[in-house]
Amino acid sequence: MSGSDVTREGVQGARPGRDAPVGAFAGRRGRRRGRGEQPMVPEARFSSYYGRPVLNKPTWKALDIAGYLYLGGLAGASSLLAAGGHATGRPGLARAAKLGAAGAITLSLGALVHDLGRPARFVNxxxxxxxxxxxxxxxxxxxxxxxxxxxxxxxxxxxxxRLVGAAATGGAAVLGPAVATYTAVLLADTAVPSWHEGYRELPFVFAGSAAGAAAGLALLCAPTAQTGPARRMAVLGVVLETGAFQLMKRRMGLAAEPFERGLPQRLLRAAELLTVGGAALAARAGRRRGRGLAAAGGAALLAGSAALRFGVFHAGVASAEDPKYTVVPQRERLRARDG
Known part of the structure; x- marks a missing residue:
């Protein structure tokens, strides 16, 4: 060898830093003078065998499944509002909520069956x-x-x-909270990082979003004088949704990144503005009994709830496409367990 020899005692005559330069600038010693230290470790990239993704991203259609999530939440919370209107002598509110629940769950089932491909798969x-x-x-x-x-x-x-109807209204109200939130459990039960890591708070986020949507529908369709419970539900729903969502993102760590980039970020920002603005309009409509304010607030609440569901859906898909959201949290959990 021309600069160093390997003997039984080791490497003789080695000149570290001269014989074996490493990194992207190896072999170009002249160009390195005066440029300071160059990075020797390339940026980490996460991949799997043959370039295949670590996770297969969800193949669900966005319009079908995000619509299914949204409509199911609207139906479940509307059943609670219908029972409240029925019990407190607000027939206009009760009718709007009952019809809303029946229509929303019908459309939700239709979206689910459309994504499955044929009704027999749901029956199975x-x-x-x-x-x-x-x-x-x-x-x-x-x-x-x-x-x-x-x-x-x-x-x-x-x-x-009427007795059968009252019993059915009560039964739907009992099952309504589960209908409004079980889809969050369904998403969190998958391996998709931005859904799975939010398993603690996501049901509360969906519950608040569902309450806002149901209140918005009632504000649009029910007589303004009877919408007191809907206005209160709107405010409580917005507080629960925004608070739980912010807490979820703080606890998720790296897996919260997809919520703050690209299309999910735009949808979730729109959801926040629409729900907060809708609740404020609903509260003012209650004081002034303004039909226009109530309708505008209701429309904003419905749109904000839909934007949140679509934002959560697209963020989950984005997290499944990038391997780092799967690999890095796993390594962090292993280090925490071992040390």
């Missing part, structure tokens, strides 16, 4: 009852909830079978 889910599976429990929940909303709405519109 009912062949198994598995308490540890959010998908199995959600299918049975929808199968029991949807007929109750239909019966409650039909009895209210026709004026017949």
């Amino acid at each position: 889910m009912l062949r198994v009852f598995k308490p540890t599976s959010p998908m199995s429990m959600g299918s049975w929940l929808l199968a029991g909830y949807a007929p109750l909303t239909m019966a409650a709405a039909a009895a209210d519109v026709t004026g017949r079978c």
